[in-house]
Amino acid sequence: MLEAHEDDAALARVASDFGTPAYVYFTDKIEQRIADLRAAFGGRFALSYAAKSNPNPELLRWLSSRIENLDISSIGEMRLGLRAGWEPERMSFTGPGKRDAELAEAIGNGVGELIVESVDEAIRADRIAAEAGSVQRIMVRIAPDRVPKGFGDQMAGRPSAFGVDYEAIHEELPKILALRNLRLIGLHIYAGTQCLVPEAICENYRIFMSIFSDVCERHDIWPEKLVFGSGLGVPYFENDAPIDLKAAALGIRKEIDAFCALPRFAKTDLALELGRYLVGEAGYFLTGITTIKESRGTRFGICDGGMNNHLPASGNFGMVIHRNYRMHRVGGGEPARKVNLVGPLCTPLDRIGVGVQLPEIAIGDVIAVHNSGAYGLTASPVYFISHELPREILMEGGQARDVTRQLGDLAR
Ligand SMILES: Cc1ncc(COP(=O)(O)O)c(C=O)c1O
Numbered sequence: 001m002l003e004a005h006e007d008d009a010a011l012a013r014v015a016s017d018f019g020t021p022a023y024v025y026f027t028d029k030i031e032q033r034i035a036d037l038r039a040a041f042g043g044r045f046a047l048s049y050a051a052k053s054n055p056n057p058e059l060l061r062w063l064s065s066r067i068e069n070l071d072i073s074s075i076g077e078m079r080l081g082l083r084a085g086w087e088p089e090r091m092s093f094t095g096p097g098k099r100d101a102e103l104a105e106a107i108g109n110g111v112g113e114l115i116v117e118s119v120d121e122a123i124r125a126d127r128i129a130a131e132a133g134s135v136q137r138i139m140v141r142i143a144p145d146r147v148p149k150g151f152g153d154q155m156a157g158r159p160s161a162f163g164v165d166y167e168a169i170h171e172e173l174p175k176i177l178a179l180r181n182l183r184l185i186g187l188h189i190y191a192g193t194q195c196l197v198p199e200a201i202c203e204n205y206r207i208f209m210s211i212f213s214d215v216c217e218r219h220d221i222w223p224e225k226l227v228f229g230s231g232l233g234v235p236y237f238e239n240d241a242p243i244d245l246k247a248a249a250l251g252i253r254k255e256i257d258a259f260c261a262l263p264r265f266a267k268t269d270l271a272l273e274l275g276r277y278l279v280g281e282a283g284y285f286l287t288g289i290t291t292i293k294e295s296r297g298t299r300f301g302i303c304d305g306g307m308n309n310h311l312p313a314s315g316n317f318g319m320v321i322h323r324n325y326r327m328h329r330v331g332g333g334e335p336a337r338k339v340n341l342v343g344p345l346c347t348p349l350d351r352i353g354v355g356v357q358l359p360e361i362a363i364g365d366v367i368a369v370h371n372s373g374a375y376g377l378t379a380s381p382v383y384f385i386s387h388e389l390p391r392e393i394l395m396e397g398g399q400a401r402d403v404t405r406q407l408g409d410l411a412r
Contacts, residue, residue: 004332005368011286011330014393014400015366020288021305021390025054025373027062028397029282034066037272040249044256045272048092048227051077053275053374054283058394058403060084069112071273075102078109080409088112092227092273094141094190096161103128107136113225114138115188117163122176129181139227140176141188142166142211148203151231152194153318162190166211173219184221187212190229190273196240198248204231205252209259216264223268230274234281236371237323276374283373285310285390286330287343287352289365299339301361306343306350309390311380313369316349324353326370333359341367345385377405 005011007026014024037047048069051060055077060070061084070086072078073095081091088110096117098106103125106114116122116138129136141163143156155162164172177184189208195201205228212226235242259265287309291302307314315322327341335357343350352369382389394403 005328005330007284007368008330008332010395010398010400011284011366011368014395015286015288015330017400018391018393018402020286020366021303021309022286023283023309023372023376023390023392024286024395024400025056025059025279025283025393025403026395027282028395030063030279030373031066033278033282036245037277040245041256041272042249042253044253044260045228045270047278048271048273049278050273050275051081052378054279054376055080055378056392056394056403056405057084057409058401059279060086062394062396067278069271069273071115072106072111075105078106078111082109092139092188094188094273096163098125100124100128104132107132107134112137113185114182115141115227116176116182117141117161119164119172119175122179122182126179126181135181135183137185138176138182139186139188139225140164140169140173140184141190142169142215144189144191144207144211146207147192148200148207150195150197150200151192151204152233154192155229156189156191163188169215170218173215177219186223186225186227186268187215187221188227188229188273190227191231193229193231193276194233195231196233196235196243198244198251201231201243201248202251202255206255209255212265213259213262222264225269225271226265227271227273230272230277232274232277234276234371234374236325238326278374280371280374283371283376285313285369285372285376287341287367287369289341289361289363289367290344292361292363299337299361301339301341301358301365301367303341303343303352303367305387305390306345306352307347307380308343308345308350308382308384308387309380310352310369310372310376312375313372314343314349314351317375317379322351322354324356325372327353327356327367328370329358329361330366330368336360344387 143163
């Protein structure tokens with residue numbers, strides 16, 4: 001790459017003002033994604049942000065006035081959301097292993113919808129709601145019997161901890177419907193993610209609609225709300241092409257319109273639940289080269305942040321064959337040679353890029369790892385080898401703000 005990247009002026013400023021390692025999140029890019037999603041689906045879907053993808057408190061606060069819902073998967077995420085100004089009624093609570101104490105706190109806080117993932121969980125939630133003297137709104141998560149090809153991660157179509165198997169739903173649902181302190185307001189499906197193929201997204205939503213229709217008709221449910229786990233992916237690697245969102249939306253819009261025209265669903269709100277597609281590409285991880293060494297013909301750039309800060313980019317978060325995230329040296333320059341970029345940890349697992357074609361590297365250079373806005377810092381083992389936490393910077397219209405989170409911010 002000869003020219004500097006379009007975000008390099010801002011990234012260089014962050015690196016010099018705040019130091020590295022650092023995460024940088026560009027809110028204008030998230031704003032664009034929100035607008036693109038609303039336009040592509042003609043406003044059919046409300047948006048529900050999966051806090052797990054990036055629960056930075058200031059990012060949560062920024063999102064709270066821009067999208068409708070927050071999906072939490074632990075009581076810690078609920079606490080973060082509440083502190084960031086999200087009303088509990090706008091939250092849904094997913095997750096396969098909710099503990100009684102979490103259920104009690106979420107129900108006590110007035111969580112909007114509990115996403116029930118098993119009959120066992122429903123029975124416990126019913127007892128806890130009864131003890132609290134409340135009737136809790138719930139949605140039942142269903143795990144479809146198939147997920148189309150093209151999804152990097154699958155949570156259904158095989159034995160799964162997530163949701164009630166579609167094959168068992170007709171037997172299981174009545175047991176949940178019989179619970180007096182739970183009120184079913186809709187259904188939830190999140191079957192897979194990291195899909196870049198429009199036709200696969202369409203097929204997935206087609207499966208969802210057919211399951212929703214079948215279950216609602218068989219059990220005479222007139223749902224208030226149906227949640228579609230979006231599945232939309234981001235192009236992590238050099239050869240990935242970004243998903244064509246318009247093509248995906250165009251391929252399914254007529255069927256969604258027909259679905260919504262059915263009397264049973266005419267008053268139903270639809271929501272897309274997603275994380276990475278909203279915030280992934282809006283973030284960079286900046287890591288600075290502190291040491292350069294040659295070893296047996298390989299040049300190493302040793303960086304101040306590695307897998308302790310960004311486990312997914314190191315390839316240790318479910319990647320079968322290591323592939324480098326897209327990355328560049330801030331400031332551009334003529335590609336010179338391949339280097340291995342590693343982090344500061346005492347383990348060969350700590351690699352940020354293997355054989356990366358870069359300009360001649362020097363101590364003090366900053367590497368920007370792309371697609372780092374989701375599943376970055378909080379998907380990483382930050383305590384391992386006790387380095388300081390990286391900074392987190394929110395870029396709002398050219399203004400950089402330090403939004404570094406504090407360890408311990410999940411406390412009650
Ligand atoms: C229930 C649920 N909702 C939403 C998400 C967000 O997925 P993504 O960030 O891929 O959009 C996940 C991811 O695992 C999930 O499990």
